[in-house]
Amino acid sequence: MKIITANGVRLAVYEWRAELAGRQPTLVFVHATGFHGRCWDRVIEQLGDRHVLALDLRGHGRSEAAHFTSWQDFAVDLLQLLQQLGVRRAFGIGHSMGGHSIVNAATRDAALFSRLLLIDPTVFSAAFYQSFAGQQLAAEPSHFAARRRAEFASVEEVQQRYRQRPPYSEFDHQVLADYCQYGVRQLAGQEGVELACAPAFEARIYDAGGLAGSNILARLSAVDIPVTVVRAMQAPSLQAARTDFRYSPTWPGLAGLFTQGTDVFLPEETHFLPLEKPELVAALIRNAETALPDAG
Numbered sequence: 001m002k003i004i005t006a007n008g009v010r011l012a013v014y015e016w017r018a019e020l021a022g023r024q025p026t027l028v029f030v031h032a033t034g035f036h037g038r039c040w041d042r043v044i045e046q047l048g049d050r051h052v053l054a055l056d057l058r059g060h061g062r063s064e065a066a067h068f069t070s071w072q073d074f075a076v077d078l079l080q081l082l083q084q085l086g087v088r089r090a091f092g093i094g095h096s097m098g099g100h101s102i103v104n105a106a107t108r109d110a111a112l113f114s115r116l117l118l119i120d121p122t123v124f125s126a127a128f129y130q131s132f133a134g135q136q137l138a139a140e141p142s143h144f145a146a147r148r149r150a151e152f153a154s155v156e157e158v159q160q161r162y163r164q165r166p167p168y169s170e171f172d173h174q175v176l177a178d179y180c181q182y183g184v185r186q187l188a189g190q191e192g193v194e195l196a197c198a199p200a201f202e203a204r205i206y207d208a209g210g211l212a213g214s215n216i217l218a219r220l221s222a223v224d225i226p227v228t229v230v231r232a233m234q235a236p237s238l239q240a241a242r243t244d245f246r247y248s249p250t251w252p253g254l255a256g257l258f259t260q261g262t263d264v265f266l267p268e269e270t271h272f273l274p275l276e277k278p279e280l281v282a283a284l285i286r287n288a289e290t291a292l293p294d295a296g
Contacts, residue, residue, distance in 0.1 A: 042178070245272070
């Protein structure tokens with residue numbers, strides 16, 4: 001792991017097989033809200049000898065919990081980080097808000113990626129964004145995630161608790177272990193650990209999701225590269241979608257906004273697909289990459 005300052009924020013970056021950089025497109029992984037870059041370990045280990053980068057978004061893992069005003073800030077963090085690292089024509093793989101951040105960054109630098117795989121990205125319909133018109137991000141978070149328990153006696157207690165609680169109970173065993181190990185930090189000046197992504201910070205991200213600053217629909221036509229949008233199970237009602245994170249937040253028409261978009265609907269899978277079935281995600285990456293142009 002190394003810490004790189006981008007967009008004024010200290011960001012943790014993880015790298016695999018740096019000696020292979022440039023031989024094939026670098027794989028860039030971006031995680032979902034509340035998680036971190038090491039949640040991709042089980043996927044990455046199934047992809048063979050490749051140059052890989054994964055990061056902790058601001059407020060997650062080992063990255064700085066810098067204030068943000070919209071989801072645009074996360075995209076600019078990613079953009080400037082990859083530019084500093086000299087990344088060009090990478091294969092971007094993003095889950096949930098990580099998918100939003102990757103495609104948002106792609107709209108700002110056409111040479112950054114050569115292909116995208118967006119796994120249930122948190123990109124909503126125009127009507128959804130319009131329903132939040134004029135609203136501002138409040139000083140205090142309102143989303144129920146703010147009430148999550150934040151402190152534990154040890155990493156082992158975190159893992160034991162989550163192993164018995166959905167949706168974590170459905171995670172791949174090793175992914176859950178990685179999430180718990182790298183998703184906490186030592187409490188300052190006392191025994192025990194706390195979630196690296198503070199519940200209030202996580203809740204604020206959810207609160208910002210529908211606001212104008214997070215609406216990227218109008219810019220998506222500028223992403224003129226192959227984009228695969230993977231969508232998970234659909235919610236039976238709007239209320240279910242808002243309260244149960246297993247359901248897909250992705251607007252079904254999203255793939256159609258890209259000049260080279262492909263929609264992949266997996267109605268039997270949940271929104272936590274990368275965390276539950278890393279082997280399936282590795283297969284999706286390999287399948288998508290068959291049409292990937294050579295790095296240039």
